[in-house]
Amino acid sequence: MSRIGNRVLKIPAGVEARIEENNTVIIKGPKGELKQSFSPLISIAIEEGGISTKRSNEIKHTKQLHGTTNSLISGMLVGVSVGYKIELDIVGVGYRAALAGDKINLSLGYSHPVAYQIPKGVTVEIPKPIKIIVTGIDKQLVGQVCANIRAYKKPEPYKGKGIKYSDEKIIRKEGKSAGK
The missing domain is CATH 3.90.930.12 (Ribosomal protein L6)
Incomplete structure (x- = not known):
């Protein structure tokens, strides 16, 4: 069980996040805008002021992508808000x-x-x-x-x-x- 992948990332004040087709996450903040596409094996959802990630199966590669995807989105949130x-x-x-x-x-x-x-x-x-x-x-x-x-x-x-x-x-x- 991935503890990093299961965490819900809080969206800081002044930061906007949206998800487009092909699992592309766009995050805008006071410092700028970041855009990145992720694997379709990981589903990304914005709910109640946070971003969560869920994996589609229990294959080793998907488990590895789960934590990595969550960490990359966390880095994007910090980057556009603090830098x-x-x-x-x-x-x-x-x-x-x-x-x-x-x-x-x-x-x-x-x-x-x-x-x-x-x-x-x-x-x-x-x-x-x-x-x-x-x-x-x-x-x-x-x-x-x-x-x-x-x-x-x-x-x-x-x-x-x-x-x-x-x-x-x-x-x-x-x-x-x-x-x-």
């Missing part, structure tokens, strides 16, 4: 970021600067050259943008240099001289 925000920190001497229109210019110790194109639906702020704040209403898109930026220079375990999430703990290793 998502992820902070990245840049650690390293001479490492920095700068915003140039719809691109982020990153200096990460390479022989060339790295330019990252910011996709639509995401807002990027750089309050300090060593801090990047990514905000948006789509949880998956915000997370993917942060993962793409972090992939240019992942934090290394010896000096901790690179791009890391602000709440990420880097497990540090001792160098070769520690073994002597």
